[in-house]
Amino acid sequence: MQLSKNNLQDKQNPIYDVIVIGGGAGGLSAGIYLKRYRLSSLMIDKGKARSFWMQELHNYLGLPPDTPGRVLLQRGKEHYASLDGDFLNGFVEEVIDEGQTFAIKVKVGRQNSIEAVFRSKYLIAASGIIDYLPPLDDMRNVYEYAGYNLHVCMVCDGYEMIDKKCGFFAGSEVAIEEMVFNLSWFTPYITIFTHGVFTISEPLRNKLKEYGYPIIETPIHQFVGKNHKMTGVELTDGSLIELETGLISMGSRYHNTYLKDINLELQGNNLLTDKMCRTSHPRIFAIGDLKVGLNQVIIAAGDGALAATAIWREIRRTTGARPWLENLA
Secondary structure (H helix, E strand, O other): OEEOOOOOHHHOOOEEEEEEEOOOHHHHHHHHHHHHOOOOEEEEEOOOOHHHHOOOOOOOOOOOOOOOHHHHHHHHHHHHHHOOOEEEEOEEEEEEEOOOOEEEEEEEOOOOOEEEEEEEEEEEEOOOEEEOOOOOOOHHHHHOOEOOOEEOOHHHHHHHHOOOOEEEEEOOHHHHHHHHHHHOOOOOOEEEEOOOOOOOOHHHHHHHHHOOOOEEOOOEEEEEEEOOEEEEEEEOOOOEEEOOEEEEEOOEEEOOHHHOOOOOOEEOOEEOOOOOOEOOOOOEEEOHHHEOOOOOHHHHHHHHHHHHHHHHHHHHHHHOOOOOHHHHO
16 A cells, blocks of 8 residues: 555555665665555555666566666566555655564655654664765766666676776775776776765875876766767866776765664675574564675675564464364354
């Protein structure tokens, strides 16, 4: 059932078995499995999952390689709705551990918003991350090419960059150290752009020079290209650098601040989980990009199945077997 401001009241009293925060591939997969397991669930989605603006999902088994991410999400949402799962567009502000239940505070509506509180026995955090993109005055110019031949994931899209002139757009020296030499597995034709926001140390500068990787520290004015195909970068001094593809590595923002008051184990910015995606809290699960692992759509979907199954097994053991009452009369 699609929830809105008009029908929230009736849904704030019952306690859901599970609330899923995030309606991306992982969250939708979890929701579908939860409903197939006959568990009550509410999915709360802020909109625009990371995969929403990916134009082609080349790494999802069984789908045509030109399938847009938004198509996968729409089909997943329709599947979840067909199983009578509750869905709410809203922004989760806080999760409070009440002992046996969680209270989830949600802001609903971007204009004239209202606050609502929902409760559940279990929680699945599937809210993902947002990648930082080159901060230009005209961000539409970035989105013109992002998700086409301007990529954010080397694991997903490295093979699309094979032996192409690639711009590597870094947000820090650490990003260069971690990514550039791995990127060279796919292509050695790498030009590094700092956008003028940080300085590269002399040791790293010398190492990059040894491999012949140019460093461009002049800020970017705009990307250039046509029909979503990026062909280069125009710098603020008017010069043009020709490219055939690009990889953005400027960091990410994790959507997990609603868990800040719950003491969960982290590895860096990622939540630590067991093999079934359970965090250090026994009733909180983390899936997809929030947890330690590969940031892949197909893995997030698998994580959703794992988390939902673990929760069902636990509730099933607690509830016990259902008797055939007519045979006991």
